[in-house]
Amino acid sequence: MKQLVREEDILKKVEEIGKKINTDYKEKNPIVIGVLKGAFVFLADLLREIEIPIEVDFLSISSYNGKESSGVVRITHDLSLNIKDRDVILVEDIIDTGRTVNYIIENLKTRKPKSLAVCTLLNKEENRIINVQLSYIGFTIPGVFVVGYGLDYSNKYRNLRYIGVLNGS
Ligand code: IMP
Numbered sequence: 001m002k003q004l005v006r007e008e009d010i011l012k013k014v015e016e017i018g019k020k021i022n023t024d025y026k027e028k029n030p031i032v033i034g035v036l037k038g039a040f041v042f043l044a045d046l047l048r049e050i051e052i053p054i055e056v057d058f059l060s061i062s063s064y065n066g067k068e069s070s071g072v073v074r075i076t077h078d079l080s081l082n083i084k085d086r087d088v089i090l091v092e093d094i095i096d097t098g099r100t101v102n103y104i105i106e107n108l109k110t111r112k113p114k115s116l117a118v119c120t121l122l123n124k125e126e127n128r129i130i131n132v133q134l135s136y137i138g139f140t141i142p143g144v145f146v147v148g149y150g151l152d153y154s155n156k157y158r159n160l161r162y163i164g165v166l167n168g169s
């Protein structure tokens with residue numbers, strides 16, 4: 001498989017983002033929310049670069065069948081923590097059209113967090129349909145279908161250490 005982002009570049013970037021979060025949230029105690037399943041690898045590495053006190057939670061979303069966005073987003077597993085009046089950092093693997101993260105943001109806002117920031121490892125900016133404000137971006141990539149480091153194609157390839165471009169994409 002063709003590599004788009006090498007393991008060492010991912011890890012360097014993750015360290016950089018972790019340092020920014022340490023600075024931006026100094027003296028704070030944010031809840032870091034990972035969007036399953038795609039963000040779990042990124043989140044696991046990112047957490048260990050964060051030195052301020054944090055709490056971690058997850059939510060599960062279903063939005064994609066294979067390579068095509070269905071446009072329909074659904075929460076299949078909700079948070080266990082209450083985010084009211086809390087600083088929240090939402091961690092995503094990739095923002096493509098923006099539909100999924102926009103749905104999640106609107107949903108979380110109804111729970112009245114004190115603040116809500118979005119952190120994504122990958123940003124396919126050229127495919128954006130819904131504009132969303134992103135506070136932390138790892139890599140802006142072209143509009144190709146990528147897998148690895150948590151990202152899947154039909155639930156495969158999540159275990160790759162790098163970000164690769166699926167053949168034929
Ligand atoms: P969006 O709603 O179009 O922004 O799509 C976001 C979601 O689709 C992400 O959270 C991923 O789970 C999935 N996705 C989008 N692009 C890719 C890709 O290139 N590889 C794997 N999953 C992707």
Ligand code: MG
Nearest residue numbers: 035036038093
């Ligand atoms: Mg995802």
